[in-house]
Amino acid sequence: MPIANYPDLAPITRHARAMYSSRLLIAAVHHLRAFEALSEGPLAPSELQAELGLKERPAMVLFPALCAMDMWAYDTDGKLQLTSLGRHLTQGVRPTLTDYLGLEKNDSGVVEMAERLLNDGLRRSGAGGTAYVKEGDGPSPMDDPTTARALTLALAGRAECLAPIVATKLPKHNGHLLDIAGGTGYFSYEWLLVNTQATATVFDRPAVLEVAAELLNEFCQSGRPGAAGVRERVRFQPGDMLTDTLPQTDILLAASLFHDWPTDTCQRLARRFAAALRPEGELWIHDAFLNDELDGPLAVTDYSAQLFWVTKGRAYSRREYRGWLHEAGLTPSSESFETQMDYGLIWAKKDK
Numbered sequence: 001m002p003i004a005n006y007p008d009l010a011p012i013t014r015h016a017r018a019m020y021s022s023r024l025l026i027a028a029v030h031h032l033r034a035f036e037a038l039s040e041g042p043l044a045p046s047e048l049q050a051e052l053g054l055k056e057r058p059a060m061v062l063f064p065a066l067c068a069m070d071m072w073a074y075d076t077d078g079k080l081q082l083t084s085l086g087r088h089l090t091q092g093v094r095p096t097l098t099d100y101l102g103l104e105k106n107d108s109g110v111v112e113m114a115e116r117l118l119n120d121g122l123r124r125s126g127a128g129g130t131a132y133v134k135e136g137d138g139p140s141p142m143d144d145p146t147t148a149r150a151l152t153l154a155l156a157g158r159a160e161c162l163a164p165i166v167a168t169k170l171p172k173h174n175g176h177l178l179d180i181a182g183g184t185g186y187f188s189y190e191w192l193l194v195n196t197q198a199t200a201t202v203f204d205r206p207a208v209l210e211v212a213a214e215l216l217n218e219f220c221q222s223g224r225p226g227a228a229g230v231r232e233r234v235r236f237q238p239g240d241m242l243t244d245t246l247p248q249t250d251i252l253l254a255a256s257l258f259h260d261w262p263t264d265t266c267q268r269l270a271r272r273f274a275a276a277l278r279p280e281g282e283l284w285i286h287d288a289f290l291n292d293e294l295d296g297p298l299a300v301t302d303y304s305a306q307l308f309w310v311t312k313g314r315a316y317s318r319r320e321y322r323g324w325l326h327e328a329g330l331t332p333s334s335e336s337f338e339t340q341m342d343y344g345l346i347w348a349k350k351d352k
């Protein structure tokens with residue numbers, strides 16, 4: 001699959017996720033009354049979070065999003081304040097567009113967003129579990145053959161697009177790549193095409209790996225130079241990354257993985273992944289990152305709201321990731337690479 005034959009597909013995902021900005025904005029103004037809460041003056045994020053009755057995750061989805069929309073901003077003391085734009089969504093300022101925005105306040109997406117923000121999810125959780133997440137003994141869509149197939153194939157286009165780019169940015173190596181929660185496996189297949197002596201393990205749930213094996217067959221039969229030889233260098237390992245022993249590896253790739261999980265689980269995963277690295281091994285994270293100031297970019301705050309809606313996670317900043325990697329005993333690199341579709345790569349190294 002040639003890399004340069006199509007443009008960066010980011011406009012497609014940006015437009016698809018733009019509805020989350022609308023839901024957050026209208027829910028914040030009309031259901032949470034978050035703009036009125038700031039109308040008396042700036043508040044520290046923790047004070048505002050307490051005043052609105054929000055847990056950490058919804059606050060960290062909503063506050064960066066409203067900053068990215070230029071409705072709120074941080075002042076020099078790190079407090080949140082209304083911008084000259086955001087003031088016009090309070091009742092005390094004329095003209096105000098509060099009631100005009102209120103025309104949409106009963107939209108089902110807005111109402112559900114408000115419920116999710118106030119409860120850190122829906123009050124009654126779905127019996128089928130959370131998309132892309134397998135945790136504990138509860139049911140997971142990733143263990144149901146039909147939904148696992150549909151969810152995995154839904155990610156196949158994104159992975160096909162990004163994997164060739166990621167493969168050129170990851171280290172050249174003759175050793176082993178662990179593609180943890182690897183889904184379709186495309187990131188491994190493309191990396192093995194570039195690293196002709198290397199091997200890879202795709203680790204995921206059994207029902208997901210059945211789909212990955214079919215896609216590997218297709219990949220090997222694509223006629224691309226070297227593709228047929230990839231098959232014998234890939235191993236599929238079914239398991240639970242939260243509890244099972246992970247294979248030792250030189251490079252560990254966590255692609256679109258941490259963003260499915262809450263902060264404490266991310267910290268736990270960082271420790272587990274660090275332990276799976278051989279001396280001088282590298283942990284690479286491919287994801288969409290909030291900026292370190294937690295006020296954008298808009299494409300990522302929209303994505304964060306989508307992740308908040310469908311998974312147990314949200315988008316995180318590079319600073320948050322590097323903090324977990326450091327706590328896990330790794331040395332984070334200050335390097336950061338862009339790939340496409342608003343994703344990028346950061347990495348950290350294990351000592352000798």
Ligand SMILES: C[S@@+](CC[C@H](N)C(=O)[O-])C[C@H]1O[C@@H](n2cnc3c(N)ncnc32)[C@H](O)[C@@H]1O
Pocket residue numbers: 132133134135142152155159180181182183184203204205208239240241242254255256257260
């Ligand atoms: C958002 S997908 C990312 C897939 C792939 N890395 C990509 O970028 O296309 C998350 C993956 O994590 C897997 N996963 C979730 N919980 C898991 C667990 N406890 N153990 C192993 N894999 C898990 C899911 O089955 C799913 O394939």
